[in-house]
Amino acid sequence: QTTMNSLFANDSSFQITHPEIPKVEKWSDLERLNKERDLIGIYLSAHPLDNYACILNYVCTADTVKLNNLQTLNGKEISFGGIITNVREGQTRRGSPYTIFKLEDYVGSIEIALFGEDSVNYGRFARVGLAVYVTAKIQPKRYRPEELEIKINSMSLLSDVKDKLISKITIQIPLFEINETTVTELSALLKNNSGNSLLYFQIIGEDAHMNVQLFSRPMRIDVNKHVIDYLKNNLSIDFKIN
Template sequence: MKAHFPEEFMAASMALDVAHTDKLAAFAKEVKAMGIPLLAPDINRSHANFTVERLEDGRLAIRYALAAIKGVGEKAMEAVVAAREKGGPFRSLSDFAHRVDPQLLNRRQIEQLAAAGAFDSLEPDRARVHAGAEAIMRLAQESAEARARGQSSLFGEEAGALAALRLPQVDPWSKRERLQQEQAAVGFYLSEHPLGAYAQALARFRVRSSAVLADPDAGLVEGQVIKLAGIIEGYNERRARQSGDRFGVLRLSDTDGGFELLVFREQLEVARLLVEKNVPILVEAELRRRNGDDEWRLQARSLTDLDDALARLGMRFKLRVVAPEAAEALARSLAQARDGRGVIEVVVPVDAEHEAVVELGRQFAVSPLLAGELARLPGVTAVWEA
């Protein structure tokens, strides 16, 4: 069946393990390798379990299950889908709140759905939906009470006496925050891995993918030192049985998978600081093998904040600015990034056909992290490495 109906087979396999995040992460990686699109959870498209969906170009894809989001519950998601099928797709967050049963949902479930991106088709600002979970539940409760009193219109909608949903005004999540929240809700990085934004920069450092660790044709030899980069997934410390010396085990991931790094002596304090900062890490690791063990053991030679390393590299970024209000916010952001060798250039429209390029300086701590922050500023429409 897998050979002839791969999408259906993989969707059914994932459905069997809908509550097991570690297995779903492995399935997601396999689906990606098979070239099958894995679509994000969507309150208007997803079902409680995994389903196969046909795309506009005719290809088949797997739609992520609502019940696979951590902490939401299968019965609650079945009830949400039932409400959608009864009354049609949810037209807005207010419509969602009016139609769902507040006895089957709670604030935490709404927050998890928002963090996973399930409400993106209704409100793309995940931070606002997450912060507004209490307001959504309050409106759902008010709607349920109105229905119980029989206060509904001829069309089944609540009377105008019910207040409209007002989401709180909060700062949108940065790209890194968005992905971290998504990873916490789903159990792994579903839409993209945070290191994806660093691809060009990592090539400059000649960083290798973790995939080489399992590649017998990669030409790796014991004692070789290689460069890797990763997002921190976990860290703990232990004591060696014989010496009693303390050492750390740092669990990292990149776009191709995960790996563990052993941290000894002088690198221990560096590891602790980096874990506390929760930043992407640039690693120089020595390859070791135990007798009879086919897997590589990685021992840290050096650990560096990846963004700090890039700030010293002297990258060049361009920003397209189309509104005057961007100037003040841009100045504030760049004032906090004046400790590097990077170049920032601003592209501004002169008229309908011409643009001007203005160099702001050559002393900025430029990195993909800063680029992501600048891209969020009002009036900035694009940021790219020059």
């Protein structure tokens, strides 16, 4: 052991070089979250749809659980959203294009198939990592009426329609709950989450029929997950979107 350790002890030309740590670009939030899911099977630090949680939970009329049971939605116009996690594209034997994509939300996933013109019109949104908002009708298939399909009417990026879909929020506060602490917390919340949605306050008196609605002219708000979490965790405050 001593011989091995001292073999190059007197050789000043021998130096051990330490490996350099390569410089790499920082992962985007989506890349980081995908790595978490690939490693442990779940999103750990956040969810890639958190920026759109309000739309999915308060605007959309369906989620992937409902979409996996189309009988309950037969004949209905619906809206839903999620993130694209897998895409397959090709052509049928007759040369018609098709796109099959997997959409995930907070509660599950579903595969949706687009054929012909639908593939041409909406296939451009079927890209892994895109968060999309979809309106559709549940109806019988053209050639197999005993089966139901999701017939897409429109498809948009959630980032493009977020402000349009959440036009306003009304914060409902009982009169007796208005105090210095509540005012300070709400002021900080609104200041730190400015955005484009209209902001209303509804002050509720002791009698439920006695209330006043106020419109905040100078301030607009970003109705995001942080805002909703605060309002939901404050038992004395309620809210209404749109």
